[in-house]
Amino acid sequence: KRGRAQKMAMEWKLPYVRLLDATGGSVRTFEQIGRTYIPINPGTYGVEQVLCQVPVVSAVLGSVAGLPAVEACLSHFSVMVKGISQVFPGGPPVVKAALGYDITKEELGDERTQATSGVIDNVAETEEEAFSMVRQFLSYMPQNVWEVPPRAEPTDDPNRRDEKLLSIIPRNRRRGYDARAILNHVLDRDSFFEIGQFSGRSRLTGLARVNGYPVGAMINNPMFLGGSMDVAAGLKVIRLLQLCNTFHLPMVYFADEPGFMVGLESQKQGIVRAGAKMVCATYQTRMPWITFVIRQLYGVAGQCHDRPGGMFKRVAWPSANWGSMHIEGGATAAYRREIDSAPDPEAKRLEIERKLQALASPFRTAEAFNIEDIIDPRDSRPILCDFIEMAQETLKTQLGPTCGPSYMP
Structure with a gap:
């Protein structure tokens, strides 16, 4: 049977x-x-x-x-x-x-x-x-890969601009915040269906609706491992990416990625190979994808917010910062000789970090067109709703199975 x-x-x-x-x-x-x-x-x-x-x-x-x-x-x-x-x-x-x-x-x-x-x-x-x-x-799902995911009757204003988004990211970068609240402020209210709540807790993943349309949604969780991607979170994200890619669900990512989890325990778990899988899984997707950089993007894990082709959009909040490495720690590695040879190594390190921090404004990055747009956080929902609406035509061209196996348990 x-x-x-x-x-x-x-x-x-x-x-x-x-x-x-x-x-x-x-x-x-x-x-x-x-x-x-x-x-x-x-x-x-x-x-x-x-x-x-x-x-x-x-x-x-x-x-x-x-x-x-x-x-x-x-x-x-x-x-x-x-x-x-x-x-x-x-x-x-x-x-x-x-x-x-x-x-x-x-x-x-x-x-x-x-x-x-x-x-x-x-x-x-x-x-x-x-x-x-x-x-x-x-x-949230279509009956099969030959159908578009079903839209529910919209019950939330697509132009809603929640004032709380202006202050939800703390100015102190070492402080956390309620990631689920951000999802509720931007996605259709109370539409987020979390998948995998008890594993890979540094990333929240699930399905939701945007102006009635089903989407995949994920956000870093700063209240666990500071939001860093460990092996468990990476595997959970890969499954969500494959699910959305297979069944033509647009991906919505609120990025606050400090990087792959470092340290001996993470090394023993195989974080580098897990990171390699994450890069490949990201690049293999073709569904429409929008990323809101809400706080930070660092290293190869930060790179996994981006896809070089297809319908992809990226915007940032003014609270965003990014780089190949964090300035704290990165300065010690890159300027070790200058720091060690200085009369006061600690003062020299702080001096170098101050100079680098002065270059870290997201608006400098925007001026170089390394980030497409810096937005008022309150505009996140209207921008998202417009993107998902436009994505519907693209989804119709992607119906049917993807090339090769598209989902691995």
Whole structure:
């Protein structure tokens, strides 16, 4: 039945929803059929095509192990129910046999490990809430890649200019702010559907609406790791980019990127290779993309706000600053010889940093046309609504599957 349902989704060009509460193979099967068998499952054949053609959702409603656990991730959106759902390749008896220690199924695979690791996107308190999340996710999506995402009846003024945007970014660059509030000030009010709240927390990602049109939306979260991209955030962003590119959703990015997360722990996690994947994933997209640089862009991670071709627009707020490296720290590296040879190295470092800071005005960058426009933050929503409206004609030319595989779980 699993394979039949998946085949129907492809042939009928309809979303595919899995309700999972099952385990995979069992050694009891060996006794029943009188032999062992090669682990293959025809029910998964073609899943890589399904993911590139129709929306796929997995709702985990109990303990799932083996293939059903993997199917939870073979989707564009997944949700589990707190207190009753667990996900693992092998349960406690398998862990005991393989590794020699006891563990409960809750400790092994409930939301405490699976949501924070990014295996499962969202967590619901009840099954009813899980079904509501499934419906909400699908409300932003087209039936298939041959259709334009559905527009809802607009309920928010496209020319709304919220005064709070003028002061929402602190003058002190070391202070954080409420990133979700910015989304609500600029996107259609209360339309942001967050995906992956508990993993990769330095970047908020999800779906939203702009004057009724569905979009992908993301913003750096300065309240976690200062908004720096770590491996987990990078993987979450890549999945959102691929989702939007596959299903023709414009991307809206509010950028405040201090750079890839540095330090020994980040190095051990493979941040450099994750960064390389992020660069490629960004350049492979073709959906319309608009970036608002709201505070900072630094290094290669900062570069990932930009795409060299296609329908791309970039504007900045007056609070923006940028560069290949931060002046603090970067000055010490670039001017090490001058600093070390000075009578007062600390005074020399501060002197150099002051000179460089005097060059850091975003208006100098705009004069050189290295940034297209610096805008009043209150104009962000009207500019965004105009861009998304214009993007609709471009989206119509992009309907159908993209060239090559467009989505990887």
